[in-house]
Amino acid sequence: MEFHTNHTSALSVLEYQNLLEYVDGIIEKLPLSRRKIFIMSKKDGLKNAEIAKLLNISEQTVKNQLVSAMKFLRSEAAKSNGELGFLFFLLFYRL
Secondary structure, three states, X not given: OXXXXXXXXXXXXXXXXXXXXXXXXXXXXXXXXXXHHHHHHHHOOOOHHHHHHHHOOOHHHHHXXXXXXXXXXXXXXXXXXXXXXXHHHXXXXXX
């Protein structure tokens, strides 16, 4: 029984790592400025106003870039991984 649990756990870790690599690959496809805003927001946890101030752009530009990024990411996730890919974004990128 313990062997099965360890095997399942190791498989889950491997699947999680593969999913992280998959998502990072999709994020890398974003245009540089959009990717930077997305990472600052979703990975670094900065608020839109903070990002706007740091990048010397309007808060509306930040919002527009995030909306465009999410549309692209959802589309890419649906192509390869369906709902699982989008679920990952919901869980780990605080959408």
